[in-house]
Amino acid sequence: MKDELTPEEALRRIAEVDRRARRPVRVVGLLYAVVGLGTIVYWPVMFFGPAWSQTAAGVAWITLTALFVGYLGDMKVQDPEVTWANKATGPVTISYVVLVLVVFAFGAFLRPADPGVGWSAALVALVLCASVPPFYAAWRVLRRGGKRG
Numbered sequence: 001m002k003d004e005l006t007p008e009e010a011l012r013r014i015a016e017v018d019r020r021a022r023r024p025v026r027v028v029g030l031l032y033a034v035v036g037l038g039t040i041v042y043w044p045v046m047f048f049g050p051a052w053s054q055t056a057a058g059v060a061w062i063t064l065t066a067l068f069v070g071y072l073g074d075m076k077v078q079d080p081e082v083t084w085a086n087k088a089t090g091p092v093t094i095s096y097v098v099l100v101l102v103v104f105a106f107g108a109f110l111r112p113a114d115p116g117v118g119w120s121a122a123l124v125a126l127v128l129c130a131s132v133p134p135f136y137a138a139w140r141v142l143r144r145g146g147k148r149g
Contacts, residue, residue, distance in 0.1 A: 029141035
């Protein structure tokens with residue numbers, strides 16, 4: 001028996017397939033936003049927090065990284081914005097890695113014994129700068145929302 005669709009039913013089915021195809025892309029965009037927020041939280045905790053919070057932040061960061069990489073590896077839908085944002089030699093990846101290394105070097109090698117307000121403000125400014133690449137990637141991915149073309 002042939003299943004004939006009305007035009008309205010066909011449009012509903014097309015919309016459902018389109019929604020399912022875009023969902024993984026939106027999740028990647030949200031994951032980029034979480035990485036940006038995680039960057040803002042992680043580095044101050046690592047340089048100012050007690051040992052237990054540093055351990056918790058380290059475990060959370062490793063978990064977030066594993067989830068992010070795992071999700072991208074399992075993603076079935078190919079999207080040009082996700083590909084652009086996740087490119088190993090792309091501007092998001094390179095700028096994020098460089099800025100995170102700057103934050104690490106600043107905190108690890110230039111931290112005074114008793115960091116004052118100026119040093120703390122400089123660290124926070126660097127951390128905010130380091131969070132810009134993943135936030136920008138999130139904005140680009142979510143703005144397109146998995147649209148093709």
